[in-house]
Amino acid sequence: xxxxxxxxxxxxxxxxxxxxxxxxxxxxxxxxxxxxxxxxxxxxxxxxxxxxxxxxxxxxxxxxxxxxxxxxxxxxxxxxxxxxxxxxxxxxxxxxxxxxxxxxxxxxxxxxxxxxxxxxxxxxxxxxxxxxxxxxxxxxxxxxxxxxxxxxxxxxxxxxxxxxxxxxxxxxxxxxxxxxxxxxxxxxxxxxxxxxxxxxxxxxxxxxxxxxxxxxxxxxxxxxxxxxxxxxxxxxxxxxxxxxxxxxxxxxxxxxxxxxxxxxxxxxxxxxxxxxxxxxxxxxxxxxxxxxxxxxxxxxxxx
Numbered sequence: 001x002x003x004x005x006x007x008x009x010x011x012x013x014x015x016x017x018x019x020x021x022x023x024x025x026x027x028x029x030x031x032x033x034x035x036x037x038x039x040x041x042x043x044x045x046x047x048x049x050x051x052x053x054x055x056x057x058x059x060x061x062x063x064x065x066x067x068x069x070x071x072x073x074x075x076x077x078x079x080x081x082x083x084x085x086x087x088x089x090x091x092x093x094x095x096x097x098x099x100x101x102x103x104x105x106x107x108x109x110x111x112x113x114x115x116x117x118x119x120x121x122x123x124x125x126x127x128x129x130x131x132x133x134x135x136x137x138x139x140x141x142x143x144x145x146x147x148x149x150x151x152x153x154x155x156x157x158x159x160x161x162x163x164x165x166x167x168x169x170x171x172x173x174x175x176x177x178x179x180x181x182x183x184x185x186x187x188x189x190x191x192x193x194x195x196x197x198x199x200x201x202x203x204x205x206x207x208x209x210x211x212x213x214x215x216x217x218x219x220x221x222x223x224x225x226x227x228x229x230x231x232x233x234x235x236x237x238x239x240x241x242x243x244x245x246x247x248x249x250x251x252x253x254x255x256x257x258x259x260x261x262x263x264x265x266x267x268x269x270x271x272x273x274x275x276x277x278x279x280x281x282x283x284x285x286x287x288x289x290x291x292x293x294x295x296x297x298x299x300x301x302x303x
Contacts, residue, residue, distance in 0.1 A: 025069040055194040056080030106173040111275035113178040115236025161282035264292035
């Protein structure tokens with residue numbers, strides 16, 4: 001098809017219709033055989049889309065390197081469906097917090113927010129490079145990892161205290177700006193792979209801000225060099241590493257994540273977390289933070 005189209009275009013118009021050609025691999029059955037009607041080992045795309053959605057189907061299709069064959073596994077469609085649900089739930093959590101927000105950048109952005117925004121610039125750079133090279137599976141993997149872990153598992157949980165409790169206007173505005181910017185960026189990076197759910201959220205939350213009728217004709221995200229900060233990324237990574245250890249400690253002891261605790265952390269790590277201390281204490285439910293070898297103790301609720 002590609003060859004004949006180029007030949008016909010050359011003869012009729014004296015020009016080729018394109019300069020790049022992207023050729024995907026074959027869809028395979030669970031045994032690694034090419035799907036075909038003659039073998040009877042194919043799935044009907046319309047039936048899969050009806051059951052799991054077009055976005056989940058595309059999410060599966062984007063999970064393999066360009067040119068490689070891709071076995072059909074229903075669990076991958078389930079994973080795509082779960083991603084859509086998680087994205088929608090994140091939107092539902094964030095949207096009410098942005099009702100009165102005008103989208104403008106505040107004069108001061110807090111350390112944890114700068115950590116996420118710095119990480120976000122790296123994601124933009126990686127995804128833009130990958131899509132430009134037609135390596136959509138690389139972009140998909142980067143977005144998926146950032147969204148599930150950096151954004152949902154950590155940042156959304158960290159920022160809840162500033163959004164739900166009165167810690168000051170500066171703290172709230174910094175969180176709102178970061179949520180507004182990061183979710184919009186994630187939607188745009190994900191839009192080529194999941195066009196429908198990203199468009200729905202964009203219309204509900206962002207179209208009136210950007211004055212654009214569709215996410216698919218909006219401007220592609222560009223890196224903001226002012227947000228790149230290797231030092232703040234290391235601080236934030238220390239924060240999430242310690243938070244992960246505290247969560248594991250509570251889980252290992254059969255305690256809920258909202259259990260009140262006292263924590264001991266090495267002095268040099270305490271110094272590095274100075275600008276993030278209040279967020280750290282809030283998300284980990286720490287009553288007292290002490291210098292010393294890493295240790296966690298539960299606080300007796302009766303005291």
